[in-house]
Amino acid sequence: MNALAATNRNFKLAARLLGLDSKLEQSLLIPFREIKVECTIPKDDGSLASFVGFRVQHDNARGPMKGGIRYHPEVEPDEVNALAQLMTWKSAVANIPYGGAKGGIGCNPLELSLSELERLTRVFTQKIHDVIGAHTDVPAPDMGTGPQTMAWILDEYSKFHGYSPAVVTGKPIDLGGSLGRDAATGRGVLFATQALLEEYGKTIAGQRVVVQGFGNVGSWAAQLISEQGGIVTAVSDVTGAIKNRNGLDIPRLVKHARENNGVKGYSGGDSIDPSSILVEECDILIPAALGGVINRDNAKDIKAKFIIEAANHPTDPEADEILSEKGVVVLPDIYANCGGVTVSYFEWVQNIQGFMWDEDKVNGELKMYMRKGFKDVKEMCNTHSCHLRMGAFCLGVNRVARATLLRGWEA
Numbered sequence: 200m201n202a203l204a205a206t207n208r209n210f211k212l213a214a215r216l217l218g219l220d221s222k223l224e225q226s227l228l229i230p231f232r233e234i235k236v237e238c239t240i241p242k243d244d245g246s247l248a249s250f251v252g253f254r255v256q257h258d259n260a261r262g263p264m265k266g267g268i269r270y271h272p273e274v275e276p277d278e279v280n281a282l283a284q285l286m287t288w289k290s291a292v293a294n295i296p297y298g299g300a301k302g303g304i305g306c307n308p309l310e311l312s313l314s315e316l317e318r319l320t321r322v323f324t325q326k327i328h329d330v331i332g333a334h335t336d337v338p339a340p341d342m343g344t345g346p347q348t349m350a351w352i353l354d355e356y357s358k359f360h361g362y363s364p365a366v367v368t369g370k371p372i373d374l375g376g377s378l379g380r381d382a383a384t385g386r387g388v389l390f391a392t393q394a395l396l397e398e399y400g401k402t403i404a405g406q407r408v409v410v411q412g413f414g415n416v417g418s419w420a421a422q423l424i425s426e427q428g429g430i431v432t433a434v435s436d437v438t439g440a441i442k443n444r445n446g447l448d449i450p451r452l453v454k455h456a457r458e459n460n461g462v463k464g465y466s467g468g469d470s471i472d473p474s475s476i477l478v479e480e481c482d483i484l485i486p487a488a489l490g491g492v493i494n495r496d497n498a499k500d501i502k503a504k505f506i507i508e509a510a511n512h513p514t515d516p517e518a519d520e521i522l523s524e525k526g527v528v529v530l531p532d533i534y535a536n537c538g539g540v541t542v543s544y545f546e547w548v549q550n551i552q553g554f555m556w557d558e559d560k561v562n563g564e565l566k567m568y569m570r571k572g573f574k575d576v577k578e579m580c581n582t583h584s585c586h587l588r589m590g591a592f593c594l595g596v597n598r599v600a601r602a603t604l605l606r607g608w609e610a
């Protein structure tokens with residue numbers, strides 16, 4: 200099932216459980232605005248290259264729209280739409296005052312030089328600057344982008360609108376970024392996992408963990424989980440997969456991946472087939488790369504007891520059903536990975552206040568938001584007798600529906 204069909208399906212199931220009016224349901228589903236822009240840049244060799252960029256602004260009932268910008272060859276309109284919608288429900292689950300948006304450019308950042316990436320980012324910003332802003336739509340990093348990308352967007356946007364640090368989050372610290380944002384999604388994954396395990400009388404210590412994706416989210420999640428005594432036995436990224444039954448030395452692997460652009464060639468474990476990573480023996484599986492990777496073809500072979508969705512939309516609805524029958528507990532993306540957007544919110548607040556928080560405050564506030572989010576999701580599960588994904592969707596959709604009705608947009 201494609202990402203948009205899957206996301207719409209989950210939304211509609213939640214809308215029915217909540218008993219939403221059909222007109223309201225329809226209006227919540229349709230994106231506020233979809234933007235498609237052509238971005239042509241001169242390459243370093245003087246030739247021209249054209250790329251297509253997207254920004255989908257899904258909903259702003261609860262506040263400015265918020266969500267990352269992805270640079271990846273598979274960026275396409277339906278997926279960006281789905282990811283924008285997921286951001287709306289995610290911000291509401293986290294209970295931060297934002298709506299949802301997502302953007303991306305269909306490109307392979309690994310094949311572009313730094314100066315080509317800068318030109319591409321600046322051209323994309325020129326095309327969307329009039330529809331983003333600190334109180335309208337606030338981009339952030341996602342796959343293939345990072346603090347440097349945000350710095351270029353900030354600089355290009357500021358040429359049109361004056362210096363505006365709150366127009367993007369996930370910035371470098373020297374440009375108004377927040378301490379703790381780099382690790383925030385991974386740290387949120389740690390807090391979410393701890394909250395879930397507590398329900399089963401367990402802690403992270405001694406759990407065997409497998410992680411797919413070793414970029415910002417996957418590497419921080421692996422590092423923080425291993426610091427709590429979790430045994431990370433296998434990880435993969437686009438370059439390969441590494442396994443060590445006794446536990447990988449994560450700080451060493453992070454250093455290797457940084458120096459070699461990936462985990463391939465790491466000497467502290469055995470190289471395994473990356474396509475087997477999701478079905479490796481473990482207690483906890485953390486998909487932290489692409490969407491749709493857990494589907495009807497592999498769900499029945501998954502051995503983990505818990506799946507923590509650090510990636511967006513890693514699990515197809517058909518797989519959800521198979522996993523539920525097998526008794527595998529899935530902690531859904533719109534709660535499990537909301538630590539990133541939560542600390543983005545803290546960054547935006549600091550930019551607007553003109554005051555910088557220390558890292559302990561950021562991490563302490565994040566922990567409180569993550570624990571409250573888990574409690575709220577569980578309450579919805581109890582009210583509607585549903586599993587965690589539906590509980591999270593009901594929580595998010597209900598909060599957005601209430602804000603929409605209060606603003607009088609239902610007609």
Ligand SMILES: NC(=O)C1=CN([C@@H]2O[C@H](COP(=O)(O)OP(=O)(O)OC[C@H]3O[C@@H](n4cnc5c(N)ncnc54)[C@H](O)[C@@H]3O)[C@@H](O)[C@H]2O)C=CC1
Pocket residue numbers: 340341342343344384411412413414415416417435436437438473487488489490509510511536537539540
């Ligand atoms: N960066 C953030 O704050 C947030 C990111 N996410 C989601 O987390 C996921 C990862 O994002 P980031 O870590 O930021 O991206 P990133 O670009 O830093 O890292 C992506 C990782 O996935 C790996 N990868 C790509 N294709 C793969 C494949 N076919 N098999 C295995 N690994 C593959 C890459 O090699 C890299 O290690 C995405 O789904 C993103 O939407 C969710 C919430 C916030």
Ligand SMILES: O=C(O)CCC(=O)C(=O)O
Pocket residue numbers: 265266267268289337338339340341368369511536537539540541543
């Ligand atoms: O930090 C943000 O604003 C959004 C991060 C994001 O794109 C996501 O949570 O999927």
